[in-house]
Amino acid sequence: MALLQTSLIWITGLIALVILIVVAITFVAIYSAPRDRSLFVSVVTVLALTSLLATVCLLPLDIALVSSTTDSTTGTKKKWANPDTVNNILLSLKVVYYLLYSLDALMCLLVIPFAYFWYEEWDIDSTAGSRIRGAFKYTTAFILLLLVLFLVGFFIPVAAQRTGKEHYDLDFFRKLLLENRGERALTFIVGVLLCLGTVLYVVYTAPGLALFPVSLIKSIPAISITSAEEARDALAINRERQRIIEAKNAGGNGLNSKDRRELEALQREERTLTRKQRLADEGKNKWWLKVRAALRPFKLLLGLLLLGVSALLIASMLITGIDKIKFSKCGARCGYILTDVNIFNPINWVFVKASKVFPVDYVIALLLVLFFFISTVVGLAFIGIRFLWIVIFKIRSGHTKPQALLMGTTLLTLSVLAINYGLTMFVAPQYSHFGGQKYCTWPMNEPGVVRDCTNHPDHLIPCSAGATGPAAEVCTPTVVSTFINRITLNYPFFGIFTFWAQFAFIGLFIITALTALVRTPKMNFEDQLADEDEEEEESLLGATGNRFAGAWEDVRGSTRHGNNYTGNSH
Known part of the structure; x- marks a missing residue:
């Protein structure tokens, strides 16, 4: 026992x-x-x-x-x-x-x-x-x-x-x-x-x-209809503010330092909001996000x-x-x-x-x-x-x-x-x-x-x-x-x-x-954007590698054909 x-x-x-x-x-x-x-x-x-x-x-x-x-x-x-x-x-x-x-x-x-x-x-x-x-x-x-x-x-x-x-x-x-x-x-x-x-x-x-x-x-859902609408509204406001600054300085004298800093900040914010809106639009049709939304009450409990x-x-x-x-x-x-x-x-x-x-x-x-x-x-x-x-x-x-x-x-x-x-x-x-x-x-x-x-x-x-x-x-x-x-x-x-x-x-x-x-x-969209930047960088590196490999194969093929041609001439 x-x-x-x-x-x-x-x-x-x-x-x-x-x-x-x-x-x-x-x-x-x-x-x-x-x-x-x-x-x-x-x-x-x-x-x-x-x-x-x-x-x-x-x-x-x-x-x-x-x-x-x-x-x-x-x-x-x-x-x-x-x-x-x-x-x-x-x-x-x-x-x-x-x-x-x-x-x-x-x-x-x-x-x-x-x-x-x-x-x-x-x-x-x-x-x-x-x-x-x-x-x-x-x-x-x-x-x-x-x-x-x-x-x-x-x-x-x-x-x-x-x-x-x-x-x-x-x-x-x-x-x-x-x-x-x-x-x-x-x-x-x-x-x-x-x-x-x-x-x-x-x-x-x-x-x-x-x-x-x-x-x-x-917790806030990473992607939701609300966040997509908020991003779209914020993006419209951002672009309107950029238009106002550009219109104010349309005389040809250029932007002063204050307006330039504000415009640069708005442009950075625009890139962030554009990425956020794209993520929200892409996530609407993902099944696992719908499951997460359905489980939200249980998560709260x-x-x-x-x-x-x-x-x-x-x-x-x-x-x-x-x-x-x-x-x-x-x-x-x-x-x-x-x-x-x-x-x-x-x-x-x-x-x-x-x-x-x-x-x-x-x-x-x-x-x-x-x-x-x-x-x-x-x-x-x-x-x-x-x-x-x-x-x-x-x-x-x-x-x-x-x-x-x-x-x-x-x-x-x-x-x-x-x-x-x-x-x-x-x-x-x-x-x-x-x-x-x-x-x-x-x-x-x-x-x-x-x-x-x-x-x-x-x-x-x-x-x-x-x-x-x-x-x-x-x-x-x-x-x-x-x-x-x-x-x-x-x-x-x-x-x-x-x-x-x-x-x-x-x-x-x-x-x-x-x-x-x-x-x-x-x-925290900064981390999310940093993650996306890394993924984009990896995809670019992968694409560059594929192009390089293709070019190398072309060079090898050309050389091989050239050698064959030379050999035949002899």
């Missing part, structure tokens, strides 16, 4: 992995610019996206496997869930987590930088060897950075060495203290990446969590639903933050780890109730994880890849450069680490730690008898880190919660930074949501 149940969960995870690979390939195909596409860059991007998607989607699998060891109707471990079996499940999960986290770190610090510099080294006269040498030369700095982080993590004293294990009065905390130096080094590296990811999580995920639903609510979910998530995060500040037993010295949920958390309550019907809670957990990830992608697309206020790259469908794909994938990978922290420690801390596990508090007078709440469901209590005695043997924490708690407990600075960053996340979400709801979205 144990093998069957856990195998089904793992098989489901493998099927999800195959789907994620397809999603990663589709993502790269949709966003990459065809004219700049590179096979090596595309392969690296797909591998990195698959790894980060597998990392973020491993949380529901982790919760499902841990929850499967406990019978939530009796508050006891299932008959097959003996300590050895449970340890084997946790070990397999731990190996997968360490493998994915290590792969994410290698992708961010080695593989993606190498691919970036390899693409940048391209030149007409470059060879494969020269590109590899050039890319490796620049990637050496990242290799040194990785070695420095590993050595610092290997030798830096952890909390247990600074304060002693006796400082922590719960077995739950003592189990989190690291002894293995290799594991400690990996934990330190992931902690550094987690802090970097938290910055990106605040900058991109928080606005994306607001912009994603608002964009569904207030989905946007309202997601906005409500976002507001509920932010409320839950704020409640958890207050709960941690007031009731955390170790405070800042362990990153505000919370052993028991003391204030009602709506998202946590939803998960606990949903866990009664298999597998509703796991589906909700997967959808929630994907919602955070998609919000990060939306935030990245809206804001772009920036250094301070300077836009370095834009993420646009069909027009994203290979460098932007690689940098965007790196940012998403780092953000995923912070998403795991946010979901586990703030959004639904109790459920993310123990899933749907419950233990029985019905008093048993006979020694050695296992507590069983089959006939006493009122005495079933959701598992928590504060559970002691027999309850601690029933409750098995998820691997991801244990790993994150180890980071924050052994290196408190990481815990303090990531904890207070969640309040910045909440504040930025509120500001973005209010701004997006108040402002009416405007269609």
